[in-house]
Amino acid sequence: MEKIIDESKQGDALILEQKKQNSKKLYIESYGCAMNFSDSEIVASVLNDQGYNTTDKLEDADLVLVNTCSIRDKAEQTVRKRLEKYNAVKRTNPKMKVGVLGCMAERLKSKFLEEEKIVDLVVGPDAYKDLPNLLAEVEDGHDAINVILSKDETYGDISPVRLNTNGVSALVSITRGCDNMCTFCVVPFTRGRERSRDPQSIIEEINDLWNKGYKEITLLGQNVDSYLWYGGGLKKDFAKATEMQKATAVDFSKLLQICAEAQPKMRIRFSTSNPQDMSLDVIETMAKYDNICKHIHLPVQSGSNRILKEMNRLHTREEYFTLIDNIKRILPDCSISQDMIAGFPTETEQDHQDTLSLMEYVKYNFGYMYMYSERPGTLAERKLDDDVPEATKKRRLAEIVQLQREHGEIQIKKYLNKEVEVLIERESKKSNAQWSGKTSQNIVAVFPKENYKVGDLVKVKVLDCTTATLIGEAVGYSQNN
Numbered sequence: 001m002e003k004i005i006d007e008s009k010q011g012d013a014l015i016l017e018q019k020k021q022n023s024k025k026l027y028i029e030s031y032g033c034a035m036n037f038s039d040s041e042i043v044a045s046v047l048n049d050q051g052y053n054t055t056d057k058l059e060d061a062d063l064v065l066v067n068t069c070s071i072r073d074k075a076e077q078t079v080r081k082r083l084e085k086y087n088a089v090k091r092t093n094p095k096m097k098v099g100v101l102g103c104m105a106e107r108l109k110s111k112f113l114e115e116e117k118i119v120d121l122v123v124g125p126d127a128y129k130d131l132p133n134l135l136a137e138v139e140d141g142h143d144a145i146n147v148i149l150s151k152d153e154t155y156g157d158i159s160p161v162r163l164n165t166n167g168v169s170a171l172v173s174i175t176r177g178c179d180n181m182c183t184f185c186v187v188p189f190t191r192g193r194e195r196s197r198d199p200q201s202i203i204e205e206i207n208d209l210w211n212k213g214y215k216e217i218t219l220l221g222q223n224v225d226s227y228l229w230y231g232g233g234l235k236k237d238f239a240k241a242t243e244m245q246k247a248t249a250v251d252f253s254k255l256l257q258i259c260a261e262a263q264p265k266m267r268i269r270f271s272t273s274n275p276q277d278m279s280l281d282v283i284e285t286m287a288k289y290d291n292i293c294k295h296i297h298l299p300v301q302s303g304s305n306r307i308l309k310e311m312n313r314l315h316t317r318e319e320y321f322t323l324i325d326n327i328k329r330i331l332p333d334c335s336i337s338q339d340m341i342a343g344f345p346t347e348t349e350q351d352h353q354d355t356l357s358l359m360e361y362v363k364y365n366f367g368y369m370y371m372y373s374e375r376p377g378t379l380a381e382r383k384l385d386d387d388v389p390e391a392t393k394k395r396r397l398a399e400i401v402q403l404q405r406e407h408g409e410i411q412i413k414k415y416l417n418k419e420v421e422v423l424i425e426r427e428s429k430k431s432n433a434q435w436s437g438k439t440s441q442n443i444v445a446v447f448p449k450e451n452y453k454v455g456d457l458v459k460v461k462v463l464d465c466t467t468a469t470l471i472g473e474a475v476g477y478s479q480n481n
Contacts, residue, residue, distance in 0.1 A: 021051075022048070022051045022052060022053040023051060024050075024051050024052045024053070024062045024063065025052065025053060025054070025055040025060050025061050025062050025063070026044070026047050026052040026053065026054050026055065026061065026062070026063050026064075026065065027054070027055055027056070027057070027058050027060075027061035027063070027064045027065070028040055028043065028044060028054065028064075028065045028066075028067065029065070029066050029067065029082065030066075030067040031066070031067065031068055031069045031075050031078060031079055032067070032068065032069025032075055032102070032103065033069065034171055034218070034220055034271065035173070035191075035220060035221075035222065036067045036068075036069055036102055036103070037067075037163075037171065038160065038171040038173050038220055039067060039101070039102065039125060039128070039173075040067045040101075040163060041160035041162060041163050041171075042128055042155050042158050042160050043065065043067070043101060043128050043131065044160075044163055045158050045159060045160050046128055046129060046131050046132070046158065047063070047131060050131070050132050050135070054163075058085075058086070058089055059089055059092075059093065061096055062095065062096060062097065063096070063097050063098075063099070063135070064086050064089075064096060064097070064098045064099070065098075065099045065100075065101055066079055066082055066083065066086075066099075066100055066101065067101040067102045068100055068101065068102040068103055068104035068105065069102065069103055069104070070103040070104050070107055070186045070190055070375065074373075076104060079100075079104060083098070083100070083112075083118050083119065084118075086098045087118055097120045097121070097135070097138050098118070098119045098120055098121075099119055099120060099121040099122065099123060099134075100112055100119050100121075100122050100123070101123045101124075101125075101128070102124075102125055102190075103125065103186065103187075103190035103191065104190075105122045105123055105124045105125075105147050105190075106124050106125075106147045106149070106189065106190050107186070107189070107190060107376065107377055109122045109145055109147050113143050113145060114143075120138045120143060120144065121134050121135070121137075121138050121143065121144040121145065122144075122145045122146075122147060123145075123146055123147070124146060124147035124148065124149065124190075125149075125176070125190065125191050125192075126148065126149050126150035126153040126176070126191075126192060127146035127147065127148060127150075128155070129153075129155075129158075130146045134146060149177075149191070149192030149193075150192065151192075151193065151195065151233065151234050152195060152232055152233060152234075153176065153195075154173075154175075154176055154195060154196070154197040154198070154201075155173065155176075155197075156197045156198050156201035156202075157201065159205065159208065160205075166425050166426055166454065167213060167214065167454070167455070168213075168214060168215050168216060168423065168424075168425050168454060168455050169214065169215070169216040169217070169218070169423075169425065170209050170214050170216070170217050170218075171217070171218050171220045172202060172205055172206060172209070172217045172218065172219055172220060173197065173220045173221065174196065174197050174202055174219045174220065174221050174224060174227055174255065175194060175195065175196050175197065175221030175222065175223065175224060175226070175227050176191060176192070176194070176195055176197075176221070176222075177191045177192040177193050177194045177195060177222065178191065178193075178194050178222040178223050179193055179194040179223075179226070179235060179236055180223060180274060180312075180314065181312055181379065182301075182311055182312050182313060183310065183311050183312045183378060183379040183380040183383070183384070184301075184311055184341065184344065184372065184375065184378055184380050185375075185378060186375050186376075186377055186378055187222055189377050189378075191222065193234050193235070193236060194222070194223065194226065194234065194235045194236070195232075195233065195234050195235060196227045196228050196229045196235065197229070198229060198232070199229050199250050199255055199258060202219075202255070202259070203258060203259065203262050206259060206262060206263055206266065207262060207263065209266075210263045210265075210266055213455065214266070215265075215266065215267060215423055215455050215457070216266065216267035216268075216269065216293075216423055217259075217266060217267070217268060217269070218269040218270060218271055219255075219256075219259070219268065219269070219270040219271075220270075220271060221272070222272065223272065223273070223274045223277060224252060224270045224271065224272065224273060225252050225273045225274055225277035225278050225279070225282060226252070226274065226277040227250075227251065227252040227255055228249060228250070228251055228252075229249065229250040229255075230245040230246065230248070230249040230250075231245050251279075251281070252270075252277075252279075252282055253279060253281035253282045253284075253285045256268070256270070256282065256285045256286070256289075256292060257285050257288075257289070260285075260288075260289035260291055260292050261289075263291075264289075264291055265291065265480055266291060267291055267293055267423060267440070268289075268291055268292045268293060269293045269295065269442070271297050272297055272299065273296060273297060273298050273299070274299065274314075275298060275299075275300065275313075275314075275315040275319070275320050275323055276313075276314040276315045276319075278296070278298065278323055280326060280330075283326055283327055283330045283331060284330060286330075286331055286334070287330050287331055290480065291480070293440045293441070293442065294331055294333050294334040294335065294440045294441055295334065295335045295336075295337070295365075295440065295441050295442040296327060296331075296334060296335075296336050296337075297336075297337045297338075297339075298323070298324075298336055298337070298338060299338060299339035300320055300338050300339070300340065300358065301313060301339060301340060301341050301344075302340070302341060302344060302347075302351065302354070302355050303317055303351075303354040303355035303356070303357060303358030303359065304317070304347070304350070304351035304352075304354040304355060305317050305318075305354075306346075306351060307344050307346070307347055307351050307354075310344065310345065310346060310380075310384065311341075311344060311380075312379065317354065317358060320358070321358075321361060324336070324361070324362050333440075333441070334441070335365035335366075335411070335441035335442060335443065336362060336364055336365060337364055337365055337366045337367055337368070337442075338359075338362070338364045338367040338368070338369075338404075339367070339368045339369075339370075340355065340359075340367060340368070340369045340370070340400055341369075341370055341371075341372050342355075342369065342370070342371050342372065342393055342396040342397035342400055343371050343372045343388040343392060343393030343396055343397070344372045344380075344388070345372070345380060345384035345385055345386055345387055345388065346384065346387065346388075347372075347388055347396075352396050352399075355400065356399065356400070356403055359400070359403050359404065359407065360403075363407040363410060363411065364404060364407055364408070364411075365407075365408060365411045365412070365441065365442075365443070366404070366408050366468070367400075367404045367408075369397060369400050369401055369404065370397070371393040371394065371397050372386070372388070372393060374386045405467060408467055408468065409467050412443065412465050412466075412467065412468070412470065413465060415439075415443070415462045415465065415470055416462055416463075416464070416465060417461075417462065417463075418461075418462055419459050419460065419461050419462070419475065420439045420440075420441075420443075420445060420459075420460050420462060420470065420472075421439060421440060421457060421458070421459060421460075421478045421480070422435075422437040422438065422439055422445045422447070422457070422458050422459075422460045423437045423438060423455075423456075423457050424436075424437040424452060424453065424454050424455060424456050424457075424458060425437045425438065425454065426454065428446045430446075431446075433448060433449060434446045434447060434448055434449060435447060435448075435449050435452060435454075435458075437458075439470070443468075443469075443470055444468065444469045444470065445460055445462070445469065445470035445471070445472060446469060446470070446471055446472075447460050447471070447472045447473050447474050448473060448474070450474055452474060456477065456481055457477065457478040457480050457481040458474045458476070458477060458478060458481070459474065459475045459476050459477070459478050460472040460473065460474055460475065461473055461474075461475050
């Protein structure tokens with residue numbers, strides 16, 4: 001596994017249950033991270049109440065929306081190509097309206113609307129509730145735009161429509177925005193400052209999902225570990241909170257506990273963590289509850305202290321090692337995955353070797369690895385020259401990927417001849433005679449179907465493996481089923 005963005009999902013047209021009374025058709029595509037796919041579910045919910053049913057036929061749509069990502073240049077180029085396709089269709093269906101949602105909206109609003117005139121509306125990540133008003137503007141013949149970033153919008157009062165779901169796993173958003181000003185990242189500029197969602201609304205959503213048959217949720221945020229609810233407002237304003245607010249505040253470890261206890265048979269995952277916010281409390285809470293999955297995605301980005309400082313990462317190599325040591329001590333069966341950037345500005349060969357030696361220390365189960373791609377509007381773009389040659393970036397990335405493959409193989413072979421608990425999610429892609437699901441450690445396992453069904457928790461004896469998949473046979477239902 002080498003990419004955090006699931007390429008198989010990129011650009012999927014989202015489909016949900018049709019309302020008979022709805023007469024308009026919505027075509028919505030999502031690109032980028034899990035947060036974008038989660039946001040599309042919120043948008044679909046808002047528009048479902050405005051008379052729109054989803055369609056997967058672009059030509060039939062009254063409204064076409066693309067939920068965009070600015071994290072990598074490739075994602076932006078993909079979206080631009082899709083917009084060209086939409087407009088080609090629009091020439092044969094002039095009533096069709098086209099809109100851009102999400103992270104590209106803020107950055108390219110004037111380009112899309114005024115200069116290139118390729119869209120009718122532009123909607124930022126905090127303005128989805130304003131869609132009915134914006135669509136009314138478009139119907140009146142005006143361009144419509146709302147990219148205002150909110151201090152308190154969390155969409156906690158909207159019950160997302162689950163799109164393209166397997167009916168087993170769901171995303172539950174708990175924070176929006178980010179306060180970490182990593183120099184390579186556009187998120188603080190496109191999604192705003194960090195704020196957390198009311199824990200009561202999170203629990204209500206999880207309970208509702210359990211009642212609908214879901215067996216696993218992923219608590220989602222740009223930085224889940226820094227979740228902090230003290231009655232609403234920005235996290236950075238917590239210092240101004242009253243003594244009562246501070247005394248009753250809910251942090252991430254407390255939220256994990258509340259979720260685990262609210263639905264003791266629901267599997268709970270979370271993504272994404274940041275090393276400086278991952279506390280001992282979180283690790284200990286994970287150890288305490290069986291239904292909290294034993295996998296931590298812990299982006300490090302580089303193994304060099306000098307580069308970490310240039311990236312404005314708020315952790316050192318040594319602090320990261322201490323965190324890894326604590327995870328392995330308290331959660332010996334926990335899998336750990338990484339994000340890594342090769343070729344950040346000013347990166348030397350020694351910095352690169354520091355990254356490889358960090359990987360040797362941790363021996364990650366899997367990782368998501370990229371060459372540095374300069375993003376407009378970031379601090380790195382403004383202050384640092386992208387001075388590592390392309391060929392050097394490619395070579396360093398190849399070395400990182402190769403080392404990760406070696407470590408991944410070492411880690412996955414540890415499961416041979418052991419029993420693992422697998423939540424069945426779907427048929428195996430390679431055989432309709434096998435089920436595919438994931439272990440608590442987020443590792444894919446396949447095994448013969450027998451009499452089991454999607455949504456079952458099954459004990460599987462591991463007989464073989466590839467570099468990324470466990471192969472085995474079921475030995476019975478899990479006691480947690």
